[in-house]
Amino acid sequence: MKKIVLPALLAAALFTAPAFAGQPVANKAAASAVKPADKVYKLQPQLSTLGWDGKAVTHGHNGTVQFSGGELLVRGNQLVGGTVTVDMKSIKATDIKDAETSTKFMGHITSDDFFGVSNNPTATFKITKVAYIKGAAADANNANITGNLTIKGKTNSITFPAKVGVKNGVAAASGTATVDRTKYDIKYGSKSFFEGIGDKAIYDDFTLSFNVIAK
Template identity: 30%
Template sequence: MIRNLFGLVLLAAIGAFQVSAADTKFELSGKNTEIKFVGTKKDGKHEGGFKTLIGSIEVEGKDIVKGKITVEIDMDSTWSDNEKLTNHLKAPDFFGVKNNPKSKFVSTKIEPTTAGYNITGDLTLNGKTKSIVIPAKVTVADDNLTLKSEFKINKLDFGMAYGKGIIEDEVSLTLDVKAKK
């Protein structure tokens, strides 16, 4: 009986160690995560991004496929290459920061591809939520995680119709994450 009890305690301890050793969480912030956008129009383009965000990327061991990504962006931290545009981006016809101070992304599925990964998730922007797919290159090595991505979203999907016919509907985004455990 004591030997069986000892065996159960040993199995429980080993199982607990494996569960805790397999879960790794990388914290995201504006210091290690860069989110930039480029909006284009007939006579040029404007660049910008977001300075303040929080979130995490959780992986099982070094396996991102079983992971979870969550990011919350402080929309008041929006910036652009033009101060007047920055203020307009915070207005109701774009991000509507007063009524929608935070934007959020939560992954729902991560799948390997020949070029890296497809990260599917729900993006909430301007009070509207839509499922998007983000192609990414992700590396988990030792205590470091890097993620790089370039993709487009359609601003009309998030209720931003300002400049229809003048400003392109698709906005290019780049993500650059360099996180440590």
């Protein structure tokens, strides 16, 4: 099977709350926790990329899938949240050059054995936490992103390293996430569920390599 990557990222809410003299202590505490409003950066599908890579015992495949939209939330000069949406109908296997083989493969990967695209045309990733890595080199991953990934109607939390930045009105995030497909009810060819399949086995993990640009 292929690893997908789906990638993905984003979503949060604006924080505001007035503080009034003479209010109960509980209200004052709530007011002290208020943070500056987040700025919303719109994901640019035409500038963003998402690649997937999946492997079996004897072979592997890779390809692309397209973001359809989303937004990143920025506070100051840091990414703090957001949500991205992936168009699962756009999935392709770029390593298969033969037209007949490609058609057969894509028919299988979009079927219910894998991503069930007819009933699940989109996948989403919603950021729940961005933990910045202190002292990270300028050209290295500088944050660990945690969020809820939804594929085929199933949602699980995943964490992966990424390089993120905000500059001159552009927010960017790039990296690679590893996804266990079986957590999303994609069990076809998995040795974890089917014994004795030998070299016909498809590995449970696949990867998603992403480069998200938002303005």
